[in-house]
Amino acid sequence: AQTVTQSQPEMSVQEAETVTLSCTYDTSESDYYLFWYKQPPSRQMILVIRQEAYKQQNATENRFSVNFQKAAKSFSLKISDSQLGDAAMYFCAYRSPTSGTYKYIFGTGTRLKVLA
Amino acid sequence: EPEVTQTPSHQVTQMGQEVILRCVPISNHLYFYWYRQILGQKVEFLVSFYNNEISEKSEIFDDQFSVERPDGSNFTLKIRSTKLEDSAMYFCASVSGAGNFYEQYFGPGTRLTVT
Numbered sequence: 001a002q003t004v005t006q007s008q009p010e011m012s013v014q015e016a017e018t019v020t021l022s023c024t025y026d027t028s029e030s031d032y033y034l035f036w037y038k039q040p041p042s043r044q045m046i047l048v049i050r051q052e053a054y055k056q057q058n059a060t061e062n063r064f065s066v067n068f069q070k071a072a073k074s075f076s077l078k079i080s081d082s083q084l085g086d087a088a089m090y091f092c093a094y095r096s097p098t099s100g101t102y103k104y105i106f107g108t109g110t111r112l113k114v115l116a
Numbered sequence: 117e118p119e120v121t122q123t124p125s126h127q128v129t130q131m132g133q134e135v136i137l138r139c140v141p142i143s144n145h146l147y148f149y150w151y152r153q154i155l156g157q158k159v160e161f162l163v164s165f166y167n168n169e170i171s172e173k174s175e176i177f178d179d180q181f182s183v184e185r186p187d188g189s190n191f192t193l194k195i196r197s198t199k200l201e202d203s204a205m206y207f208c209a210s211v212s213g214a215g216n217f218y219e220q221y222f223g224p225g226t227r228l229t230v231t
Binding site: 004033035037042043044045046047050052091095100101102103104105106107108109 | 119120147149151156157158159160161164166171172207211217218219220222223224225
C-alpha cells in the first residue's frame with residue numbers, strides 16, 4: 001500500500017523569503033500523480049500544484065514549484081517570496097493511476113507560519 | 117468559481133446518536149468522496165461514490181456509516197450510532213472526471229464532536 005510522509009509538522013518563514021516543505025512517499029507503482037494542497041484556517045483545501053510522475057520536468061505555478069525526485073520518492077514544495085497569505089496547512093497527496101476511484105492518500109500536513 | 121459546500125460547519129452530538137453530514141458537490145462532477153481527519157492525524161479516505169453507488173470504501177467505513185445522494189445535488193454521510201472516536205473533521209470532495217489529473221475539489225469540512 002502506498003504511504004505519504006510529511007516529516008515537518010510546522011515550518012516558519014520570513015515574509016519575502018523562500019521555504020521548502022518536504023514530502024516523501026512509498027509506492028511500487030511507476031506512474032502516479034502527486035499534489036500539494038493548501039488549507040487556510042477554517043477554509044477548504046485548494047490545489048496548489050500537481051505533478052505527473054512520468055514527467056521529469058518539475059511543475060511550477062507562479063511562486064510555487066516542486067522538486068520531484070522520482071528515484072528518491074520525494075516531492076518537496078518550494079514557496080518563493082513568501083507572503084502572509086501563504087500561511088496555511090499544506091498537504092501532500094498521492095493518487096494511483098490504477099485506482100478506479102481516484103482517491104487520494106494524504107500526508108499528515110505541515111503548518112506554515114509566515115512572519116512579518 | 118463553483119465550490120463544494122458542507123453543512124453544518126460544526127456538529128456536536130452525544131455518543132450513540134445519529135448524525136448526518138451534508139455536502140453539495142460541484143454540479144456536473146461525477147465522483148464524490150468523504151475523508152476524515154482526526155485532530156493531529158492524517159487525512160484518511162472513507163468512501164468514494166460514483167454512478168449512485170459506493171465504488172470503494174476503507175476499513176474505517178463500517179456498518180455504522182452510510183452515504184447517499186438523495187436528490188442529485190446533495191451528498192450525505194450518515195453515522196448511525198456515533199462513538200467518541202468518530203470525533204474528527206469530515207471533508208467532502210468531488211471530481212469532474214475530465215482530463216487526466218482527476219483533481220479533487222474539497223469542501224471546508226464539518227467538525228464533528230462526539231461527547
